[in-house]
Amino acid sequence: MRPVAQTDDDRRRTTRDRATATLIGMTTTTSTPGLDARTRAPVADPPLTEIPDGLRGTGLPGGPPAAIDVRGLTKRYGRRTVVRNLDVTVPTGVVAGFVGPNGAGKTTTLRMLLGLVRPSEGSGTILGEPLGEPARYLPRVGALIESPALYPTLSGRRNLASLAVLAGQDPAGVDAILDEVGLAGRGDDAFRTYSLGMKQRLAIGAALLSDPDLLILDEPTNGLDPSGIRQMRALVRSLADGEREAGANGRPRTVLVSSHLLSEVEQICDWIIVVEQGRLAYQGPTDGLMASTTSRVELRPEHADSLGMLADLVAGFGLPVDRAGDRLLVELDHTAPAAVPGPDGPDGPDGPDGPDGPDAVLAGLNRAALARGITLVEITRQRTSLEDRYQGLVESTRETARSTGTSSMSTSTSTGGEAR
Numbered sequence: 001m002r003p004v005a006q007t008d009d010d011r012r013r014t015t016r017d018r019a020t021a022t023l024i025g026m027t028t029t030t031s032t033p034g035l036d037a038r039t040r041a042p043v044a045d046p047p048l049t050e051i052p053d054g055l056r057g058t059g060l061p062g063g064p065p066a067a068i069d070v071r072g073l074t075k076r077y078g079r080r081t082v083v084r085n086l087d088v089t090v091p092t093g094v095v096a097g098f099v100g101p102n103g104a105g106k107t108t109t110l111r112m113l114l115g116l117v118r119p120s121e122g123s124g125t126i127l128g129e130p131l132g133e134p135a136r137y138l139p140r141v142g143a144l145i146e147s148p149a150l151y152p153t154l155s156g157r158r159n160l161a162s163l164a165v166l167a168g169q170d171p172a173g174v175d176a177i178l179d180e181v182g183l184a185g186r187g188d189d190a191f192r193t194y195s196l197g198m199k200q201r202l203a204i205g206a207a208l209l210s211d212p213d214l215l216i217l218d219e220p221t222n223g224l225d226p227s228g229i230r231q232m233r234a235l236v237r238s239l240a241d242g243e244r245e246a247g248a249n250g251r252p253r254t255v256l257v258s259s260h261l262l263s264e265v266e267q268i269c270d271w272i273i274v275v276e277q278g279r280l281a282y283q284g285p286t287d288g289l290m291a292s293t294t295s296r297v298e299l300r301p302e303h304a305d306s307l308g309m310l311a312d313l314v315a316g317f318g319l320p321v322d323r324a325g326d327r328l329l330v331e332l333d334h335t336a337p338a339a340v341p342g343p344d345g346p347d348g349p350d351g352p353d354g355p356d357g358p359d360a361v362l363a364g365l366n367r368a369a370l371a372r373g374i375t376l377v378e379i380t381r382q383r384t385s386l387e388d389r390y391q392g393l394v395e396s397t398r399e400t401a402r403s404t405g406t407s408s409m410s411t412s413t414s415t416g417g418e419a420r
């Protein structure tokens with residue numbers, strides 16, 4: 001771990017390495033054992049921010065190391081901490097979405113992973129190589145960070161062929177790449193005549209020239225219209241599980257794609273990482289994000305004058321409650337240990353149907369109400385949407401940062417382990 005402020009050297013490195021990571025072809029020499037992480041990634045309810053044991057670090061039995069496994073990644077600019085103690089693990093072979101609002105630290109994190117910005121702190125591995133030695137892994141990484149730097153007057157094909165030659169690669173593969181990014185029919189047209197979506201897809205083609213094992217795409221849907229976004233989604237998904245998986249080299253490709261909108265990536269991602277103010281808010285299987293959702297319940301007693309007593313009862317269960325007209329709104333969060341005393345206690349099973357799960361909490365509430373002479377005539381469950389869940393995570397992470405005085409706007413002298 002080395003505390004480093006950004007220096008001129010850093011900035012020179014950034015410019016030089018941006019070209020390297022984004023455009024220069026990379027030779028793959030190492031063979032990695034094949035793995036279909038889509039089938040191995042567990043989809044059962046992981047707790048927030050926790051990585052299932054089998055996916056942590058090099059823990060895939062018989063499989064390759066995680067494509068990305070970094071710990072305590074931190075970036076400070078002067079006294080301002082923009083990425084804070086971030087742990088990121090991306091299993092090999094998945095499409096991982098890196099999601100967070102504007103300014104959450106996504107680009108800074110991706111730049112650190114690509115060796116374009118030097119981390120203030122942090123360690124770990126990328127494709128099994130040390131984070132601190134990007135030259136060892138960059139040859140197997142393709143990236144699209146910011147706008148593509150391609151020649152406007154050259155055709156798409158000539159652009160890719162020139163980049164391949166510059167990187168010392170055989171330009172023979174260019175046609176296959178144009179096909180892969182959906183530009184086979186426009187390969188002879190000048191780059192400047194392309195739509196924004198086509199330009200982005202050609203830039204991804206440039207990042208594919210080296211047949212990378214890890215592809216990092218920073219907001220590739222930025223500025224695209226809905227149809228461009230759909231095409232980009234399909235392309236990104238196909239890059240991980242298209243022909244390559246069964247292809248000549250047999251190595252799975254991992255894709256890390258950032259976006260500020262969960263809705264843009266959740267359909268194509270196996271794995272989601274949510275960041276806010278440089279902090280990790282969630283990482284795990286996409287299904288896990290929804291499984292950890294909070295559900296809200298509306299309770300309506302037979303007689304409105306028993307609302308006060310019912311509210312006290314709900315509060316006694318440790319559940320947040322609001323009054324709305326003739327009913328109560330109760331938050332049931334099945335990631336939190338329920339306050340209802342159960343046979344397993346607060347550490348007991350807390351799945352939706354478990355003895356500490358929301359169904360059991362509701363049943364307990366209902367019984368307790370009846371025991372006090374309150375008859376519930378309506379119990380309505382409302383599940384939050386994935387987008388609501390994402391917003392909730394972002395807001396609670398922001399709130400944690402505010403309450404601990406460690407928002408990205410605050411200065412920091414301590415970088416020790418913090419609650420996420």
Ligand SMILES: Nc1ncnc2c1ncn2[C@@H]1O[C@H](COP(=O)(O)OP(=O)(O)OP(=O)(O)O)[C@@H](O)[C@H]1O
Nearest residue numbers: 077082100101102103104105106107108109260408
């Ligand atoms: N070179 C720099 N010097 C100082 N602050 C910086 C620098 N680069 C980024 N930041 C700050 O770091 C924070 C995170 O920026 P970053 O670009 O990583 O966020 P982001 O999540 O990618 O945002 P967006 O979705 O808007 O691109 C921002 O507040 C930004 O102003």
